[in-house]
Amino acid sequence: MFRQITDSVFASPQIGIDAIAEAKALGIVRIINNRPEGESDDQTPGEDIEAAAREAGIDYIAIPVTHSGFSQTQVDAMEQALAVDGPVLAYCRSGTRSTLLWALARAKAGDSPAVIASKAAGAGYDVAPIRQLIEMLSARG
Template sequence: MDIRRLTDRYAVAPQLDPQDMAALAEQGFTTVICNRPDDEVGPDHASDAMAEAARAAGLDFVLNPVSNGGMGPAQITAQAEALAKADGPTLAYCRSGTRSTFVWAFGAAPVMPVEDIVARAGEAGYDLSPVVPQLRALAGQGGAQG
């Protein structure tokens, strides 16, 4: 598994396998968020199979599919709410971890400095520079300085 931590409580990864869930629980994760739509994967990696494996490992599982075509306020809000409800570290996954990073960044912008968001994503290997103007606009709405 290629786990990349963005904060103490949030990490992202490329596509997981069902058998990865037990290892995630052993590493202290309590919640897994699937940002990959079922139409991008086969049955062994569909959300039902992944949810079953996560629950068998004692993990909470949240389905919040984000398509390659983009994300909207519903996905951003769902991701932020899942993080707020999690009772421990959360790992989100998609094909490469990029969508999981972007959806987190948009949700974090109102409460975290944009420079910190961009730096943490960059340290994890994800380039948020194309969306910095949108992050700054969201930061202005929430009062965070960025």
């Protein structure tokens, strides 16, 4: 279920409470929820995942991303959320928004767009829809 993007970053489709044990077994230290609450009737509420994560000793942060796109505030928040000592798991409906937000945060930090695209592709995600933005952020980084 969890797709490994880098040694310390995993992306996933919507998780449930049962996924917390798997995250703990992988050494995940922070879960990042990139899904807005109430996006679909079948999603596990973020507060339930947060409670289970914290009970398991895993930090939890919500950086909701709607289908309308990404803001600088979200990119900055993701960059800060990734700056932790240990692996993180980011999730949304399919894992795509989480991966794209990771890509933007890494571009802002100055990572190579080609390397970002390759790592995302290795996990089964395509950054082509935001490649131009990745190039721009990387050039500024």
